[in-house]
Amino acid sequence: MPRAEVPIKEVKVRAYRIPTDAPEADGTFAWERTTLVVAEVTAGGVTGLGYTYSSIAVVPLIASTLAPIVMHEDAFAIPRIWNAMVAQVRNIGSRGVAASAIAAIDVALWDLKARLLGISLTQLFGMARDSVPVYGSGGFTTYSDERLREQFGSWVHENGCRFVKMKIGSNPGEDRRRMEAAREAIGAAALMIDANGAFDRKDGLLFAELGAELGVIWFEEPVSSDDLEGLRLLRDRAPPPVEIAAGEYGYDSFYFKRMMDAGAVDVVQADATRCCGYTGFLKAAALADAQPMALSAHTAPALHLPVCCAAPRLRHVEWFHDHVRIEQMLFDGAPVLRNGTIRPDLSQPGHGLTFRHADAEQFAA
Numbered sequence: 001m002p003r004a005e006v007p008i009k010e011v012k013v014r015a016y017r018i019p020t021d022a023p024e025a026d027g028t029f030a031w032e033r034t035t036l037v038v039a040e041v042t043a044g045g046v047t048g049l050g051y052t053y054s055s056i057a058v059v060p061l062i063a064s065t066l067a068p069i070v071m072h073e074d075a076f077a078i079p080r081i082w083n084a085m086v087a088q089v090r091n092i093g094s095r096g097v098a099a100s101a102i103a104a105i106d107v108a109l110w111d112l113k114a115r116l117l118g119i120s121l122t123q124l125f126g127m128a129r130d131s132v133p134v135y136g137s138g139g140f141t142t143y144s145d146e147r148l149r150e151q152f153g154s155w156v157h158e159n160g161c162r163f164v165k166m167k168i169g170s171n172p173g174e175d176r177r178r179m180e181a182a183r184e185a186i187g188a189a190a191l192m193i194d195a196n197g198a199f200d201r202k203d204g205l206l207f208a209e210l211g212a213e214l215g216v217i218w219f220e221e222p223v224s225s226d227d228l229e230g231l232r233l234l235r236d237r238a239p240p241p242v243e244i245a246a247g248e249y250g251y252d253s254f255y256f257k258r259m260m261d262a263g264a265v266d267v268v269q270a271d272a273t274r275c276c277g278y279t280g281f282l283k284a285a286a287l288a289d290a291q292p293m294a295l296s297a298h299t300a301p302a303l304h305l306p307v308c309c310a311a312p313r314l315r316h317v318e319w320f321h322d323h324v325r326i327e328q329m330l331f332d333g334a335p336v337l338r339n340g341t342i343r344p345d346l347s348q349p350g351h352g353l354t355f356r357h358a359d360a361e362q363f364a365a
């Protein structure tokens with residue numbers, strides 16, 4: 001039965017700062033906590049849940065700039081609301097914090113729509129697959145070799161992961177030893193490396209060659225992801241089986257299109273918590289499909305699961321240590337890793353996640 005518009009009655013947003021379980025670092029950054037921003041949008045007596053891993057600056061941005069234009073809109077008019085949000089941040093810069101704020105609201109709107117319809121979001125998007133392969137992602141440069149082996153060994157031997165990814169680049173003199181330790185711990189599973197833009201082109205090439213020697217299949221951001229020419233050079237020069245990947249700082253379709261047009265990567269990454277939500281992720285997925293090019297989802301596996309089931313050329317989603325820990329701690333319904341894949345629960349409405357407000361209160365920012 002057709003239904004009338006369902007006006008949005010409430011938009012809520014809060015930030016939480018969750019300490020990591022150990023000091024963490026990659027090739028260019030170190031951190032000891034993760035900021036989670038949770039947005040809730042209510043219409044028709046139903047609440048949709050969205051979130052992003054970003055800055056606490058997302059909270060006042062949503063409250064002052066986005067919530068007023070989302071309020072009273074029809075909950076089913078997601079493209080109209082999305083366009084209005086993007087237009088609303090034009091003068092402050094639509095990328096970075098603003099795109100993450102839009103992402104949190106957009107995810108909440110999609111969850112809300114599926115819940116209003118009483119179906120799972122995975123079914124609402126439409127399923128190209130009913131489960132999604134993950135790659136275990138951690139191996140921080142702050143880890144001892146023992147911790148690195150333990151983390152990777154457990155993903156591969158206990159959880160059936162076929163791929164694992166480690167960070168390199170903060171102390172390149174140690175990386176060969178660390179990569180060899182990882183290689184040894186994972187047996188026949190595939191090794192991936194991520195330099196987070198730490199290298200210049202020549203050192204990137206050296207590590208691509210070392211990677212090929214150790215059977216590395218994926219080299220992420222060997223140079224800055226803004227250096228499209230450098231990525232392209234490394235893509236051309238990296239010996240097989242090394243593929244070049246980037247895209248985690250993509251906040252809009254133009255970014256992904258530029259990266260693809262430059263021939264900069266073999267696999268493009270997209271992050272729905274940054275690229276303006278599920279709506280932006282689906283746009284990136286359509287571009288990758290047309291290229292054609294494989295797509296990999298960056299972090300936040302619980303949030304990405306429904307849209308990863310829909311994306312045509314999806315290869316995998318990143319089972320990122322910090323986010324997995326937070327999603328399992330604070331969200332009921334977070335997916336469980338079995339045989340290296342995660343699977344949506346189609347009996348649950350929306351994305352199937354419920355935020356545990358009381359448990360999160362201790363982390364409120």
Ligand SMILES: [Mg+2]
Nearest residue numbers: 194196220248
């Ligand atoms: Mg990365």
